[in-house]
Amino acid sequence: MIVTTKDLFRHAYGKYAVGAYNINNLEQTVGLFRGNLGKFARNEDANDAAKSAPFIIQISRGARGYSDKRMLEGLIRAADEVFPEAIFAVHLDHGTEEVCYDCIDSGFYSSVMIDASHEEFEKNIEITKRVVDKAHAKGIVVEAELGQLGGVEEDVVGSVKLTDPAQAAEFVEKTGVDSLAVAIGTSHGAFKFTGKQGLHFDVLEQIQKSVPADFPLVMHGSSSVPKEWVDRINNAGGKMANASGVDEAQYLPAAKFGVTKINIDTDGRLVWCAIHREQFRDDPANFDLRPPGKVFMEAYARYIIHKNTVLGSAGQLEGVRAMLKSSGGCCGCGCAK
Numbered sequence: 001m002i003v004t005t006k007d008l009f010r011h012a013y014g015k016y017a018v019g020a021y022n023i024n025n026l027e028q029t030v031g032l033f034r035g036n037l038g039k040f041a042r043n044e045d046a047n048d049a050a051k052s053a054p055f056i057i058q059i060s061r062g063a064r065g066y067s068d069k070r071m072l073e074g075l076i077r078a079a080d081e082v083f084p085e086a087i088f089a090v091h092l093d094h095g096t097e098e099v100c101y102d103c104i105d106s107g108f109y110s111s112v113m114i115d116a117s118h119e120e121f122e123k124n125i126e127i128t129k130r131v132v133d134k135a136h137a138k139g140i141v142v143e144a145e146l147g148q149l150g151g152v153e154e155d156v157v158g159s160v161k162l163t164d165p166a167q168a169a170e171f172v173e174k175t176g177v178d179s180l181a182v183a184i185g186t187s188h189g190a191f192k193f194t195g196k197q198g199l200h201f202d203v204l205e206q207i208q209k210s211v212p213a214d215f216p217l218v219m220h221g222s223s224s225v226p227k228e229w230v231d232r233i234n235n236a237g238g239k240m241a242n243a244s245g246v247d248e249a250q251y252l253p254a255a256k257f258g259v260t261k262i263n264i265d266t267d268g269r270l271v272w273c274a275i276h277r278e279q280f281r282d283d284p285a286n287f288d289l290r291p292p293g294k295v296f297m298e299a300y301a302r303y304i305i306h307k308n309t310v311l312g313s314a315g316q317l318e319g320v321r322a323m324l325k326s327s328g329g330c331c332g333c334g335c336a337k
């Protein structure tokens with residue numbers, strides 16, 4: 001069942017973070033849905049309520065252009081049918097104004113991100129407000145970004161500018177945005193830190209104090225780039241020197257300070273890369289795409305279960321369903337309520 005991120009944030013705020021995972025293809029989609037229902041091997045396996053989690057599917061502009069945006073939408077529609085118990089939001093990741101409007105008009109996305117963080121403060125407000133007005137008129141929620149993360153994002157290599165807490169308050173008030181991505185030390189990609197850095201909790205705490213109570217904050221660039229997966233890639237012929245990510249032990253402390261959505265893309269790519277490298281290394285005569293695809297879907301589902309456990313979202317799905325039902329929303333049975 002597709003819901004808005006606002007619905008998910010209402011349940012999570014201050015307690016845990018909802019995982020926001022990027023997808024590009026069929027195998028990622030299947031692994032993602034299975035993992036969020038606490039299962040990994042086959043569609044017929046029973047859901048595991050203790051591991052099941054609400055989640056956010058993110059589609060970047062790059063993902064929309066990889067084949068055709070309608071292909072990904074079709075995959076998600078099919079997954080919603082195959083996994084009717086799942087509760088998730090469909091979110092545009094790092095949208096421009098034009099792409100936001102395309103997603104809003106499509107009627108399929110429940111949430112869009114307008115990323116005008118590279119613009120001057122006033123211009124960012126202006127653009128974000130226009131998108132918010134159009135989205136809200138159709139019941140779609142909006143995430144914006146203030147400050148700048150480092151690393152590679154779409155085709156832009158950026159420099160870091162931490163979010164100013166006072167500006168965050170003004171930005172939220174003037175735009176009417178539903179959630180805000182903040183720069184607190186993370187960056188996109190697999191090479192986030194040199195040495196032992198971490199999140200700027202002092203800045204995060206100030207931002208939380210500045211914005212309205214229970215206002216959801218978003219952390220981009222939050223892959224943990226696990227050493228295990230980097231080692232597996234390198235042991236199977238890869239070359240990823242000095243890869244490093246966010247310490248998973250920092251997710252829940254960040255959630256306590258209002259971070260309600262945590263974006264993970266790179267980790268999924270690492271799992272994909274390790275599995276495929278290993279599969280072709282270990283069976284060089286194979287030319288069939290299905291054997292590695294099958295191993296990947298299972299490994300990715302297991303990884304999602306792990307990730308949701310450290311985010312605190314594992315085991316929260318039935319709580320979200322009950323909340324939606326008690327607030328007059330659909331119970332997940334497909335009724336039109």
Ligand code: G3H
Nearest residue numbers: 060062063153154188265
């Ligand atoms: O923030 C960027 C996301 O990781 C999406 O990456 O543009 O390569 O799909 P992509």
Ligand code: 13P
Nearest residue numbers: 189220221222223265266
């Ligand atoms: P990572 O590169 O750390 O996975 O971040 C993904 C992201 O922020 C998507 O918007």
Ligand code: ZN
Nearest residue numbers: 188220221263
């Ligand atoms: Zn991002």
